[in-house]
Amino acid sequence: MTPAGRRIVAAAEELFYNRGITAVGVDLIAEHSGVTKRTLYNQFGSKDHLVAVYLRERDQRWRALVRAAVDAAGTPAEAVTAPFEALRTWSETNTRGCAFINALAELPDPSHPAHRIAADQKLWLLNLFEELATAVGCSQPATLATQLLVLHEGAVATRPLPLDSLPASAGLARALVRAAASPRG
Amino acid sequence: MTPAGRRIVAAAEELFYNRGITAVGVDLIAEHSGVTKRTLYNQFGSKDHLVAVYLRERDQRWRALVRAAVDAAGTPAEAVTAPFEALRTWSETNTRGCAFINALAELPDPSHPAHRIAADQKLWLLNLFEELATAVGCSQPATLATQLLVLHEGAVATRPLPLDSLPASAGLARALVRAAASPRG
DNA sequence: TGCCAGGTATACTGATCTGTGTACATCTCC
DNA sequence: GGAGATGTACACAGATCAGTATACCTGGCA
Numbered sequence: 122m123t124p125a126g127r128r129i130v131a132a133a134e135e136l137f138y139n140r141g142i143t144a145v146g147v148d149l150i151a152e153h154s155g156v157t158k159r160t161l162y163n164q165f166g167s168k169d170h171l172v173a174v175y176l177r178e179r180d181q182r183w184r185a186l187v188r189a190a191v192d193a194a195g196t197p198a199e200a201v202t203a204p205f206e207a208l209r210t211w212s213e214t215n216t217r218g219c220a221f222i223n224a225l226a227e228l229p230d231p232s233h234p235a236h237r238i239a240a241d242q243k244l245w246l247l248n249l250f251e252e253l254a255t256a257v258g259c260s261q262p263a264t265l266a267t268q269l270l271v272l273h274e275g276a277v278a279t280r281p282l283p284l285d286s287l288p289a290s291a292g293l294a295r296a297l298v299r300a301a302a303s304p305r306g
Numbered sequence: 307m308t309p310a311g312r313r314i315v316a317a318a319e320e321l322f323y324n325r326g327i328t329a330v331g332v333d334l335i336a337e338h339s340g341v342t343k344r345t346l347y348n349q350f351g352s353k354d355h356l357v358a359v360y361l362r363e364r365d366q367r368w369r370a371l372v373r374a375a376v377d378a379a380g381t382p383a384e385a386v387t388a389p390f391e392a393l394r395t396w397s398e399t400n401t402r403g404c405a406f407i408n409a410l411a412e413l414p415d416p417s418h419p420a421h422r423i424a425a426d427q428k429l430w431l432l433n434l435f436e437e438l439a440t441a442v443g444c445s446q447p448a449t450l451a452t453q454l455l456v457l458h459e460g461a462v463a464t465r466p467l468p469l470d471s472l473p474a475s476a477g478l479a480r481a482l483v484r485a486a487a488s489p490r491g
Numbered sequence: 492t493g494c495c496a497g498g499t500a501t502a503c504t505g506a507t508c509t510g511t512g513t514a515c516a517t518c519t520c521c
Numbered sequence: 522g523g524a525g526a527t528g529t530a531c532a533c534a535g536a537t538c539a540g541t542a543t544a545c546c547t548g549g550c551a
Contacts, residue, residue: 308496308497308498309497310498341498341499342499342500342501344498344500344501345497345498345499348497348498
């Protein structure tokens with residue numbers, strides 16, 4: 122990606138996430154990235170494609186954060202709930218909920234690339250939870266993984282509201298892992 | 307509200323929820339409700355106001371469904387998780403997630419009426435959970451209520467994705483209530 | 492009979508939207 | 522020095538956006 126292309130994606134990330142995809146026009150993105158609209162279209166072809174690139178980049182950044190949190194965990198049990206630690210960091214600067222869920226809200230067409238990207242992101246996290254649950258010695262890792270995913274998404278979805286639900290969800294996640302990893306789990 | 311007004315709100319509900327608020331223009335709503343744009347503006351004054359009415363009407367319909375499910379529950383323990391039964395019914399025809407979370411995604415301005423309506427809706431459910439948790443004899447109803455809310459919102463938020471997370475969240479909710487209502491809860 | 496609210500029909504404003512056309516500048520690499 | 526890629530500058534098309542103006546119709550009610 123060219124320097125101008127990177128600036129465009131950076132501006133698109135900030136604007137799309139904070140103001141909404143439909144509400145932000147390509148003119149505004151071009152202005153914020155110090156680039157001509159012509160350059161934007163030469164690089165990305167269409168707004169829809171730029172939206173897809175925005176979501177993909179964001180997904181990569183988020184996965185790297187989660188991976189780092191999992192790798193930094195001291196024990197296998199802590200690793201299972203490490204994504205909730207990552208979420209705590211992530212949601213400090215991302216206060217408008219999940220960018221992918223939000224994108225689906227604005228782009229109802231199932232053939233839009235955003236739908237596949239969003240689904241892949243959630244399935245990736247689900248698989249990660251299942252791997253970590255298996256590693257911790259849980260007898261039903263698939264069930265635990267789904268429960269953890271729901272808790273995670275619930276915490277993200279309620280982020281824009283004045284609730285502070287992250288501690289409750291992270292606490293419950295740890296309790297679930299404790300119970301599942303115990304001899305009777 | 308006049309007959310034309312009701313038709314406008316009905317059309318707005320269907321279009322705003324399924325296609326997105328920003329993506330749907332007032333012309334389309336007028337056309338779908340068999341009404342002139344002049345009538346729409348005579349009734350609601352602005353698109354923003356119509357959006358607020360749409361969310362308020364939807365909120366009332368949803369609360370009635372939840373209340374009915376709670377009242378129909380056989381035992382206090384079943385009453386606590388009754389909102390998850392209501393959610394099962396509700397999400398059969400509402401497959402695009404939470405209309406209020408989606409609205410916040412599209413309307414970043416915190417002074418927009420949608421923000422207050424969305425926050426009120428979640429707080430109402432949180433309070434309902436807490437009341438029901440208290441009635442079932444839970445020692446820490448506030449904690450349980452927050453956990454149940456997160457589970458509920460997680461299930462709703464992941465509805466547009468190919469996951470089927472509702473059984474997992476409802477099952478976990480019942481397990482939590484069982485544990486909290488037991489002598490050692 | 493007359494009034495008036497609710498509603499229709501239609502044209503319009505001014506702004507904004509995505510996307511394109513065209514001509515020119517700059518830079519690197521061969 | 523020339524070619525091709527990167528980017529600028531700017532005007533433009535065609536559609537759609539929220540919202541308004543004006544004139545007219547119709548049913549109920551006083």
